Amino acid sequence: EGAAKVVGISLCQRLRSHGYSTPILLITARDTSTDKVNGLDAGADDYVVKPVDLPELLARIRALLRRGNTSSPPILQWGSLKLDPSSYEVSYRDQPLRLTPKEYSLLELFLRNGRRVLSRSMIIDHVWSFEAPPSPDTVKAHIKSLRQKLKAVGTPDDVIETIHSIGYRLKQIS
Numbered sequence: 288e289g290a291a292k293v294v295g296i297s298l299c300q301r302l303r304s305h306g307y308s309t310p311i312l313l314i315t316a317r318d319t320s321t322d323k324v325n326g327l328d329a330g331a332d333d334y335v336v337k338p339v340d341l342p343e344l345l346a347r348i349r350a351l352l353r354r355g356n357t358s359s360p361p362i363l364q365w366g367s368l369k370l371d372p373s374s375y376e377v378s379y380r381d382q383p384l385r386l387t388p389k390e391y392s393l394l395e396l397f398l399r400n401g402r403r404v405l406s407r408s409m410i411i412d413h414v415w416s417f418e419a420p421p422s423p424d425t426v427k428a429h430i431k432s433l434r435q436k437l438k439a440v441g442t443p444d445d446v447i448e449t450i451h452s453i454g455y456r457l458k459q460i461s
Contacts, residue, residue: 296329303330306372310351363398366460379440390433406454
């Protein structure tokens, strides 16, 4: 059950970090307030604890489907850097940025987490597949390439800062 919780929450985070807006309902035996908060904070739209009352579950599913995903996801912004998850467009001061799919996923992950420090393993979990995890050098190379493209359009130096021996985060833009 512990592994299922981690996989469910990790899958939920991965789907959201890749821009999926389909409603997610977690069904689990984990019933503490902390478990529920973690599930909802990971991007779930609803959290149901087993055993499940079938009429209630069906009503919750109908409610999620009524809500739908008619609204486009909000544009992610950090200073003048903008990422539009619905069109997959990135710009800095209205100047478009051409990114590879991995660079786009990395930037989206950073923008969704702001000043939060992301470890390499956290980045790998969100940007790469379980079947083909990259080496730490691959992560560094993709971040370096993303930094170069950001700098080329005029973002402040090292908008993605390295936190020594811990990971990376977005630098505060004044």
